[in-house]
Amino acid sequence: MLLQVEALAYGYGDRIVGSGVSFDVAAGEVLCLLGPNGGGKTTLFKTMLGLLPARAGRIRLDGSDLGRLSRTEIARAMAAVSQAHAAYFPFTVREMVVMGRASRLGPFAAPGRADMAAAERALATLGIGHLAGAVYTEISGGERQLALIARALSGEPRFLIMDEPTASLDFGNQARVLGQIRRLARAGIAVLFSTHDPGHALLCADRVIALHDGRLAACGPAAETVTPALLRQIYGVDVVVAPVPGIAAPICAPVID
Amino acid sequence: MSREPAVAAGAARTQRSLRVSAALLAGAALLMLSVLALAVGRYPVPLADLANVLGHRLFGLPGRVPAPVETVVMQVRLPRVVAALVVGAALSAAGATYQGLFRNPLVSPDILGVSAGAGLGAVLGIYLGLPVAPIQALAFLGGLGAVAAVYGVGLAVRRHDPVLTLVLAGVAVGAVLGAGISLLKVMADPYNQLPAITFWLLGSLSSVTLGDVGAVLPMMLLGLAPLVLLRWRMNLMSLGDEEARALGVETRILRPVLIAGATLVTAAAVSMTGVIGWIGLIVPHIARLLVGPDYRRLLPASLILGAGYLLTVDLIARTAGTIEVPLGILTALVGAPFFLWLLAAGRGRVG
Numbered sequence: 026m027l028l029q030v031e032a033l034a035y036g037y038g039d040r041i042v043g044s045g046v047s048f049d050v051a052a053g054e055v056l057c058l059l060g061p062n063g064g065g066k067t068t069l070f071k072t073m074l075g076l077l078p079a080r081a082g083r084i085r086l087d088g089s090d091l092g093r094l095s096r097t098e099i100a101r102a103m104a105a106v107s108q109a110h111a112a113y114f115p116f117t118v119r120e121m122v123v124m125g126r127a128s129r130l131g132p133f134a135a136p137g138r139a140d141m142a143a144a145e146r147a148l149a150t151l152g153i154g155h156l157a158g159a160v161y162t163e164i165s166g167g168e169r170q171l172a173l174i175a176r177a178l179s180g181e182p183r184f185l186i187m188d189e190p191t192a193s194l195d196f197g198n199q200a201r202v203l204g205q206i207r208r209l210a211r212a213g214i215a216v217l218f219s220t221h222d223p224g225h226a227l228l229c230a231d232r233v234i235a236l237h238d239g240r241l242a243a244c245g246p247a248a249e250t251v252t253p254a255l256l257r258q259i260y261g262v263d264v265v266v267a268p269v270p271g272i273a274a275p276i277c278a279p280v281i282d
Numbered sequence: 283m284s285r286e287p288a289v290a291a292g293a294a295r296t297q298r299s300l301r302v303s304a305a306l307l308a309g310a311a312l313l314m315l316s317v318l319a320l321a322v323g324r325y326p327v328p329l330a331d332l333a334n335v336l337g338h339r340l341f342g343l344p345g346r347v348p349a350p351v352e353t354v355v356m357q358v359r360l361p362r363v364v365a366a367l368v369v370g371a372a373l374s375a376a377g378a379t380y381q382g383l384f385r386n387p388l389v390s391p392d393i394l395g396v397s398a399g400a401g402l403g404a405v406l407g408i409y410l411g412l413p414v415a416p417i418q419a420l421a422f423l424g425g426l427g428a429v430a431a432v433y434g435v436g437l438a439v440r441r442h443d444p445v446l447t448l449v450l451a452g453v454a455v456g457a458v459l460g461a462g463i464s465l466l467k468v469m470a471d472p473y474n475q476l477p478a479i480t481f482w483l484l485g486s487l488s489s490v491t492l493g494d495v496g497a498v499l500p501m502m503l504l505g506l507a508p509l510v511l512l513r514w515r516m517n518l519m520s521l522g523d524e525e526a527r528a529l530g531v532e533t534r535i536l537r538p539v540l541i542a543g544a545t546l547v548t549a550a551a552v553s554m555t556g557v558i559g560w561i562g563l564i565v566p567h568i569a570r571l572l573v574g575p576d577y578r579r580l581l582p583a584s585l586i587l588g589a590g591y592l593l594t595v596d597l598i599a600r601t602a603g604t605i606e607v608p609l610g611i612l613t614a615l616v617g618a619p620f621f622l623w624l625l626a627a628g629r630g631r632v633g
Contacts, residue, residue: 074528100530107525112384112577114520124518128530135514135578182532 027052027215028073028103034080035065035072041080042068043239052183052218057230057247058219061259064236066219070186073217075099088127100128104177106187109169112161118172119157122147125179140179147179148172148183150227151205167198174205185209187218191225205227223251225266235259251277290593301579308586312367314588317598325354335628347602357406365490366596367589369551370561372502374588376544377562378569378580381510382520383540384445387570391548391564394541397559399428399460400552401483401592405466418494418553422501425567431455433541444537449613467535485558487596496551508539511579516540516577522531542548558592558609567624 026048034044044064050056060066073076073084075091084091086102104125114123124134130136134146148154151171156164161172170190177185187206191199206216207229220226226233226247230278233250235243235261243250256264256277263280321327331347335355338345343359345352363570365506376391384393403424435451436444463483468474491523509516515536526533544591548562568581568591592609595616599607 076527093323096527096529096532099423100528105528107528112521113387114382114570115515120517120574120576124529127515127518130514132515161612167405176529182311248552 026050026085027087029088030073030082031085033069033072033079033084034081035063035068035077036080037077041239042077044081046236046241048234048241048244050184050215051211052215053213054078054215054232055206055230056215056217056232056234057226058217058234058236059223059251059259060219060236061261062221064238064259066236067188069236070188070217070219074103074105074186082130085167091243092158097128100180100182102182103184103186104180104182106170106173106177106185106190107187109166113193114160115160117157118159118164118168118175119144119160121161121172122176122179125176128180143181144175144179144214147175150178150208151175167194167201170194170198170202170251171205173204178209183216184215184216187216188210189219191220191222199225222277223256223266224274224277225278226251246276251279257271283613291469292304297496305582305586308583308590310402312586312590312593315593316363316367317595319366319585320359321357322597322601324601325351325355327351327355328571329358338630347569361495362487362600363494364595365487368495368499368502370486370510370565370588370590370592371556371585371590372506372551372560373558374569374584375509375564375581376548377507377579377588378566379516379544380586381541381566382506382516382577383522384449385522388563390559391544392456392559392562393449394432394545394546395428395456395459396425396548397552397557398456398463399431400425400549401557402459402462403465403484403558404553405463405470405479406473409466409470409483410578411475414489418497420555422549425552426545428455428459429545429549433538468532468555473556481608482556482572484610485556486599486606486608486615487555488600488606490554498554498572501550502547503551504544508543509547511576512536512540513581514580516575517575517627520575521576555609558613560610560613560621561592561595562622564617564624567621571624596605 028050030048030210031048033046034041035043058066068077072079074261079092084093084190086099091099093230119272123140125134125142125147126143145154145157148157151172151174153168156168156172161169164172174190178203190202194202203225206218209216230247232245233243233247233265235255242259245256251266253264254267264277265280266277268275287344294541298338321329321332331351332355334345334347335562373391380391380393381387400421403420404417407420432448432451432455435455436448439447439451461589467476467479470479500537513532518529518531519533519540520534523533565588566580566584569580573579573583594611595609599609599612
């Protein structure tokens with residue numbers, strides 16, 4: 026098993042946001058994390074990445090306790106894709122993407138030819154090779170999100186954690202990012218992503234984890250787990266989940282007055 | 283498809299040769315500027331005499347120039363030129379480093395209180411009537427002590443964002459040190475000590491000796507070493523603590539190492555010349571406009587530009603008027619309008 030989360034409690038400082046969370050991730054598997062705003066999705070991700078200490082329980086990466094691994098060891102296996110942000114300095118997309126190689130380089134080393142090639146490959150995988158020379162702060166939000174995914178991929182991780190990768194993207198870019206997640210899984214990379222759209226879970230996740238009130242509300246295969254009852258429980262609204270002819274995954278829409 | 287990597291490799295080669303020639307050009311310009319600075323002044327030295335003095339003193343060639351000329355070149359101008367190059371380069375590299383660490387292009391090497399600490403140390407030395415060397419030592423220790431205090435507060439507070447905590451601690455500690463400086467100014471003898479204090483706080487290269495430069499140079503090199511060696515990692519540090527850690531950078535080790543390096547460099551520079559403002563803020567900006575934000579190029583560019591900038595400003599300081607204008611005044615007078623122009627003209631590229 027690539028990653029095991031066992032009876033994990035997580036939070037900031039004195040505040041415990043969630044506890045008793047257990048699940049695991051296998052190679053090439055896509056997991057989708059659902060939960061309401063402020064439900065602790067980002068905090069859980071940060072704890073899984075080792076950026077915040079586990080408050081109880083443990084996380085195992087390839088069987089080893091995450092707390093005992095160095096940042097470099099963790100980053101080689103797991104890469105994070107944060108929400109597209111504005112950088113402070115006008116790096117080019119190529120400079121930004123090659124930073125994903127940091128975990129593969131010694132502290133005094135600068136990226137060499139092989140690292141630049143890995144960055145170019147990652148850009149090509151995402152179909153944004155033409156943006157390599159563009160300035161990261163001047164491209165669109167969707168392009169930035171793709172560049173951040175490319176940065177994560179350039180380090181050749183086995184597990185990608187993506188915090189709301191489709192937030193703030195237009196309809197087309199959302200579909201492109203979801204398609205990309207499926208392609209990564211086919212290449213053997215495990216992906217855990219969070220979203221506010223349960224439809225995305227049905228579209229591209231193998232399994233779904235749902236957080237509610239700091240607890241794991243559900244964990245199971247997407248089609249069986251994303252039910253009106255679960256969505257009612259975590260979001261507090263009535264939802265229709267219905268199959269549509271011609272579409273593989275059922276669609277999911279809220280009922281509004 | 284198969285041709286693309288070859289094209290990319292070719293482009294990379296062209297870029298690299300372009301970079302090498304740019305570096306050579308910058309080095310040559312710096313050398314010419316240094317020669318000019320040695321020759322120009324209240325007592326002009328012809329280039330032939332200058333060459334003779336340097337050849338005589340540096341390579342043991344026969345000297346034929348009158349002793350006063352040699353004194354002007356070797357005792358007066360050479361220390362100033364060397365100090366200007368070294369201090370300008372040092373402050374600019376420290377500024378570039380701090381700007382990246384604090385993800386803020388408006389940060390100068392003073393951000394963690396090094397100048398305020400060095401200022402208090404030097405002012406205390408002047409107030410106590412100490413000779414030059416102990417004043418410099420007090421300034422150096424004051425600079426290091428101030429940053430150590432700020433860093434200690436940052437560690438003790440342990441809020442979520444360690445970088446923001448450091449900045450706020452720097453503001454607070456700086457205010458206390460500034461109050462101490464003001465207090466000593468009030469208590470100081472207004473005829474002898476107060477002018478000395480004022481001049482020290484405005485910075486000057488006029489009384490620098492080669493011995494001073496020799497004393498601070500090892501500390502500067504020691505401080506510069508981590509900045510230069512870790513300069514690619516600085517790119518990652520400039521993304522912020524969390525992102526850098528997620529990418530595999532041990533920021534808890536790297537940040538203190540980089541802060542220690544930049545602080546050592548700044549304290550060494552300031553202890554020799556007094557507080558010279560603005561240069562550490564503005565030179566990294568110019569460098570960023572010229573070579574982009576990648577520290578692999580930004581740091582060397584800052585070093586070279588900073589050396590040239592301070593040399594030029596010092597040249598203006600000692601030739602422009604009948605009295606020598608303190609450097610701190612000139613760097614601000616030259617720097618601030620230029621900075622405003624950059625803000626207006628440079629658009630997003632500035633940061």
